[in-house]
Amino acid sequence: MSAPVHPTATVPSPVMDPRLAPPFPTAALPILQNTQLRKNVAHATDVIQAKRNNLVAEKKDWRELRNSAAAIRAHVLANLGSYLEEFETNCTAAGGTVHWARDAEEARAIILRILREENATEVIKIKTMTSAEIQLNPALEAAGIKAIETDLAELILQLGDDEPSHIVVPALHVNRRQVREIFAQKMGLPELSDDPEALTAAARTYLRKKFLSVPTAISGANFLIAETGSVVIVESEGNGRMCLTLPRALITLAGIEKVLPRFADLEVLLQVLARSATGERMNPYTSLWSGVTAGDGPERFHVVLLDNGRSEILRRKVERQTLQCIRCGACMNTCPVYRQTGGHAYGSPYAGPIGAILTPQLEHMQHAQSLPYASSLCAACYEVCPVKINIPEVLIELRAQVVNQERSQPARWFDPMYLGMKAANFAFASATRFRLAQRLGRVGLRLFTGKNGWIRRLPSLGARWTMSRDLRALPEETFRDWWATRDAKPGKESR
Amino acid sequence: MRASLFITCYNDTLFPETGQAVVRLLERLGVELDFLPAQTCCGQMHANTGFRAEAFSQAKRFVQLYRDAESVVIPSSSCVAMIRDQYSGLFEELGNEDLRKQFAALLPRVFELSEFLTDKLGVEDVGAYFPHRVTYHASCHGLRGLQVGDRPFRLLNKVRGLQLVPLANLDRCCGFGGTFSVKNAEVSTAMLDAKLTDVLATNAEYCTALDNSCLMHLGGGLHRQKKSLQTVHIAGILASTAEHPHGAAV
Numbered sequence: 060m061s062a063p064v065h066p067t068a069t070v071p072s073p074v075m076d077p078r079l080a081p082p083f084p085t086a087a088l089p090i091l092q093n094t095q096l097r098k099n100v101a102h103a104t105d106v107i108q109a110k111r112n113n114l115v116a117e118k119k120d121w122r123e124l125r126n127s128a129a130a131i132r133a134h135v136l137a138n139l140g141s142y143l144e145e146f147e148t149n150c151t152a153a154g155g156t157v158h159w160a161r162d163a164e165e166a167r168a169i170i171l172r173i174l175r176e177e178n179a180t181e182v183i184k185i186k187t188m189t190s191a192e193i194q195l196n197p198a199l200e201a202a203g204i205k206a207i208e209t210d211l212a213e214l215i216l217q218l219g220d221d222e223p224s225h226i227v228v229p230a231l232h233v234n235r236r237q238v239r240e241i242f243a244q245k246m247g248l249p250e251l252s253d254d255p256e257a258l259t260a261a262a263r264t265y266l267r268k269k270f271l272s273v274p275t276a277i278s279g280a281n282f283l284i285a286e287t288g289s290v291v292i293v294e295s296e297g298n299g300r301m302c303l304t305l306p307r308a309l310i311t312l313a314g315i316e317k318v319l320p321r322f323a324d325l326e327v328l329l330q331v332l333a334r335s336a337t338g339e340r341m342n343p344y345t346s347l348w349s350g351v352t353a354g355d356g357p358e359r360f361h362v363v364l365l366d367n368g369r370s371e372i373l374r375r376k377v378e379r380q381t382l383q384c385i386r387c388g389a390c391m392n393t394c395p396v397y398r399q400t401g402g403h404a405y406g407s408p409y410a411g412p413i414g415a416i417l418t419p420q421l422e423h424m425q426h427a428q429s430l431p432y433a434s435s436l437c438a439a440c441y442e443v444c445p446v447k448i449n450i451p452e453v454l455i456e457l458r459a460q461v462v463n464q465e466r467s468q469p470a471r472w473f474d475p476m477y478l479g480m481k482a483a484n485f486a487f488a489s490a491t492r493f494r495l496a497q498r499l500g501r502v503g504l505r506l507f508t509g510k511n512g513w514i515r516r517l518p519s520l521g522a523r524w525t526m527s528r529d530l531r532a533l534p535e536e537t538f539r540d541w542w543a544t545r546d547a548k549p550g551k552e553s554r
Numbered sequence: 555m556r557a558s559l560f561i562t563c564y565n566d567t568l569f570p571e572t573g574q575a576v577v578r579l580l581e582r583l584g585v586e587l588d589f590l591p592a593q594t595c596c597g598q599m600h601a602n603t604g605f606r607a608e609a610f611s612q613a614k615r616f617v618q619l620y621r622d623a624e625s626v627v628i629p630s631s632s633c634v635a636m637i638r639d640q641y642s643g644l645f646e647e648l649g650n651e652d653l654r655k656q657f658a659a660l661l662p663r664v665f666e667l668s669e670f671l672t673d674k675l676g677v678e679d680v681g682a683y684f685p686h687r688v689t690y691h692a693s694c695h696g697l698r699g700l701q702v703g704d705r706p707f708r709l710l711n712k713v714r715g716l717q718l719v720p721l722a723n724l725d726r727c728c729g730f731g732g733t734f735s736v737k738n739a740e741v742s743t744a745m746l747d748a749k750l751t752d753v754l755a756t757n758a759e760y761c762t763a764l765d766n767s768c769l770m771h772l773g774g775g776l777h778r779q780k781k782s783l784q785t786v787h788i789a790g791i792l793a794s795t796a797e798h799p800h801g802a803a804v
Contacts, residue, residue: 435731
């Protein structure tokens with residue numbers, strides 16, 4: 060076997076398991092050094108965001124459409140139990156089998172059991188972030204079943220021993236020259252050019268063999284329709300359509316929040332999804348199916364409904380809106396943090412602003428606690444979200460939970476951040492204390508102030524500021540002192 | 555007209571010249587301004603870092619202090635956004651009915667400076683003179699939180715001698731984000747570099763904004779990189795006249 064060609068060779072392989080991944084600031088460090096990756100991310104997000112902005116601008120009723128989409132999703136979450144049961148009834152009546160998975164482990168066990176029943180040694184997959192959430196591929200591999208990713212981007216990552224960095228465009232951090240290297244080496248095509256047509260032709264040849272020979276497939280779901288028991292998948296390549304129609308057995312893994320009440324709700328959701336996700340009026344391939352149909356498509360169809368922490372999120376007033384997400388990725392493309400780091404720094408298949416709120420909650424606030432802080436709270440995500448998730452509001456809520464968990468821990472007693480926050484609160488409680496703190500600060504900072512009146516280097520947490528930014532020395536007179544004495548000063552405007 | 559100035563903790567401590575400019579500007583426009591010395595902080599830093607009980611104390615203090623004010627003027631878009639977006643949630647969680655009512659009554663009388671000028675006073679031409687090339691940075695909390703829209707542009711366009719140069723990627727954050735700039739210093743720095751590239755490309759002499767927190771970040775980066783481009787709060791520009799230019803002793 061040839062050596063792995065990691066497309067971002069200067070960076071260690073990203074860890075995408077939130078339980079094992081380093082905290083966001085640490086994970087971001089090697090990426091910030093990777094000029095090529097950052098260039099790829101900036102270019103790709105620029106292109107998608109410009110397309111999205113144009114298509115939203117042309118839609119005169121975007122505001123109403125967005126309100127409708129948000130209202131539908133909020134209504135679903137308020138009535139989730141009954142819609143899921145309705146979906147189960149209708150999907151079962153149409154010949155599908157519905158399974159309920161409490162957590163990742165149960166979901167993996169259900170999928171493995173079905174695959175064993177199918178005597179599967181290989182399985183073809185449509186891009187599904189939910190399968191990454193439950194770490195499905197390593198579990199399949201351990202069970203001796205080879206997972207073959209058929210989405211072009213996922214194929215690139217699988218062959219390149221890389222990980223997804225975006226929920227819609229998983230290989231957004233890789234450019235076509237890097238794709239060529241991976242394909243040339245892993246497909247044994249040394250003469251391959253980096254022309255996009257040549258690259259897709261190579262992928263097509265490689266994948267067609269799999270489509271024709273592997274009789275079992277795994278998909279995610281964009282939506283489940285309660286009224287009809289249908290599953291909906293949207294995609295751009297048609298590879299998903301192959302996976303959904305050619306195999307004899309199909310397993311769909313879907314988070315419980317993916318359900319919509321009625322078929323007609325797609326009218327709203329498909330419009331906002333395509334425009335927000337890829338900047339298209341309509342996505343190229345939309346597959347809808349209900350159960351099984353004799354002589355057409357898979358003979359056996361299973362839906363695995365995954366909870367994995369979602370019911371817990373549903374119970375919480377502010378955080379519940381997280382589950383309104385339709386996975387368009389618009390928040391990632393517009394996020395100034397994501398644009399600098401790409402997705403790998405988030406240590407989870409769900410990156411960017413939505414990942415920063417979703418991942419820690421899926422982990423029951425036990426892991427990934429640096430993620431709620433991986434945002435400047437600029438609210439660009441909220442502005443573009445087609446289902447109006449107030450991500451900054453949820454980020455702040457989660458930060459409060461982190462602080463409530465941590466503040467009583469002895470390890471935090473001498474943490475400069477906690478000490479600073481406590482001291483500031485003490486000072487803000489009275490104007491006398493605040494004035495004293497201002498004076499102490501001014502005197503204390505004199506130690507670090509240069510002749511030009513600027514501070515270039517600070518200790519402790521301050522060093523994190525002065526790593527790239529100077530700080531003007533504190534002025535000799537605060538505003539309040541100026542105000543208190545301005546009548547007495549000669550030559551000043553009088554009160 | 556009477557108004558009470560809430561200067562904010564960081565303007566008070568780090569940017570007294572902004573407060574002085576607000577005083578000069580508003581008094582020139584005939585506003586009778588007062589300053590309650592008991593004021594300290596709006597609670598934004600604590601709230602946004604997750605210290606909710608502490609933020610509540612500051613929020614309660616603010617409401618109790620200003621409940622009888624005719625208008626409250628605040629020269630910081632992020633502090634106004636804190637009050638508008640987060641106080642009601644804090645009071646719902648930790649406060650009582652009285653406090654919620656007092657806050658609901660006070661909220662319509664709380665103004666960010668550019669809002670106070672254009673909406674409350676109904677002026678765009680404040681009689682300022684600032685003969686410089688200026689670019690405007692749209693602070694996220696003003697742009698998306700307060701939705702100030704073109705208010706700052708309307709004010710700046712009426713300043714005599716001022717040449718306004720558009721800033722590319724106007725809607726993109728400078729990377730400050732309060733404690734974000736320290737907790738995620740490296741990412742914050744990368745965002746700052748991207749923003750400074752756009753700011754420097756304007757060839758402006760000054761970069762202005764509604765918020766000194768962004769300007770402290772941009773200015774700190776510019777000073778570290780030894781650039782001559784200066785930062786100035788919009789109050790500094792609007793207060794400036796031929797007789798009393800920006801930077802002159804007060």
